[in-house]
Amino acid sequence: MTEVATDRVPARFACGETFVPKSRYIDPEFLELELDRLFTQVWQPACREEEIPTAGCYYEYTIGRQSIVVVRQKDGAIKAFHNTCAHRGMKLVRGAGPLSDNEFRCEFHGWRYGLDGRSSFVPCREEFAARPRAEWGLRSVATGTWGGWVFISMAANPPDLLEWLDPLPTALAPFRLQDMRFRWRKRTYLPANWKTVIDAFIEGYHTPGTHPQTMRSAEGPRPSAAPAPPQEYVYAPYTPTITYKNHSRFVYTQRPEHADRDKGRQELAARPEVFANSMQYQYLEVGSLVTERDYRAAQQLATLEPSDVPPFLRYHQMCEELALAEGVAFPRMSMEQYFGGNGDWHVFPTMVILVEKSCLLGYRMLPDAEDPNRCTFEMFSLEHFAPGDVPDTSWQVFQRWQDHDGWGELPTQDLKNIGAIHAGMHSAGFDGLWLNTAQEMSIRNEHAIADRFLFGAGCQKSSPSE
DSSP, X not given: OEEEOOSOSOGGGOOOSSEEXXXXXXXXXXHHHIIIIITTTSOEEEEEGGGSOSTTEEEEEEETTXXXXXXXXXXXXXXXXXXXXXXXXXXXXXXXXXXXXXXXXXXXXXXXXXXXXXXXXOTTGGGSOOOOGGGGSOOEEEEEEETTEEEEEOSSSOOOHHHHHTTHHHHTGGGOGGGOEEEEEEEEEESSOHHHHHHHHSOSTTHHHHOGGGGOGGGOSSOOOOOOOGGGGGGSOBOOEEEOSSOEEEOOBOOGGGTTSXXXXXXXXXXXXXXXXXXXXXXXXXXXXXXXXXXXHHHHHTTSOOOSSOHHHHHHHHHHHHHHHTTOOOOOOOHHHHHHHOEEEEETTTEEEEEOSSEEEEEEEEEOSSOTTOEEEEEEEEEOOOTTOOOOOOOEEESSGGGOSOSOHHHHHHHHHHHHHHHHHTOTTOOEEEOOTTTSHHHHHHHHHHHHHHTOTTOEEEOTTX
16 A cells, blocks of 8 residues: 655645745745756756757756756767866856867866767876776766757656656647747846746736736737726636646636626627737737737738638638748648647746747746846747748847847736745745635646655655555
């Protein structure tokens, strides 16, 4: 007989069914546990494959105090290594780029390594004590690819990557994420714990409070963002959470009990120009989820009269026809496949992706190496392009998010909240997060996943009688 272990989490870090203590966000000791026990064991996306396009191209992925270099091999394969010289620990590379002469060179003493991590040159090698050959080279870490991302794991025996990602590989296969390329990508630094930021993007419960304009598409492509009065909340989208072993997802839908409420508003929302307004807003004030090509389709949709075909279906058909006409290898799928993958996915622990047929909006949140009250925030858009139309992009880096005025209205609303949310966690009048049982269980789920690695919680243990 076995029972689930529930006594392994220290009391100050222990979660309830719907409660998460603030110590998991602001306690330096908890950050240390995450850096030592969580990030060293899980699969995590390091970069996109197109960021290391040819042999010798590398990308430095930094997570906490760990630096990993991902490098393209001569045969097109991908390997990753701890970014440290085997001699004295010097970092071998910084940032990203092509290696000179397809080899790693230590700038301290001149040691060199091949793309495969093997030692290729040691000055005065005969003056060193004998060591096993493998110890002269770089220490490798596991790599795998999915959806165009290169994943790394520092674990000695990580699980199979596709098993770790389940159910994403199956649900998102029709969208062909591996064929998408960057439209734009931005990086900044926020005064908040990395999970504070993650949490803001893995639940839709905050939509009417933070983004009231998204409920007002009838007003036009750029509706009012004035705070919603209580009576307007009844029209807020319902965003139930779907949790999995290692990840979570939420989708925008309508509460079944509200289906017959306010027929007039529902009929208005079903008009082509009203649906088109919401699509145009995504392009104008998010810069993703709708491409420039989709924006043109939405503008055309806005000129059409209502018909028996819902505007949602007409819009998708118009986007597909326009993409194919312009030479885009557009992913074709059934509506069942679309709804099976569309939504807001939390790819535990650090990435969030919102997936559409033509493009993807993504976020990545990385912990600070020393301070639980700071993190790195990345936001990017991927898109299906016609051959020859892929833009040449690089990471735009802003030391403060306020230094850039091109985030768009909706992301800016979230960024304005983040610092205040985390600052409020330090209040003596706040103990922790009390979660909505339907729409915020993605947050509780992320902590349950983390506890498996941090404390062995949720693992099976034998009872004393066995």
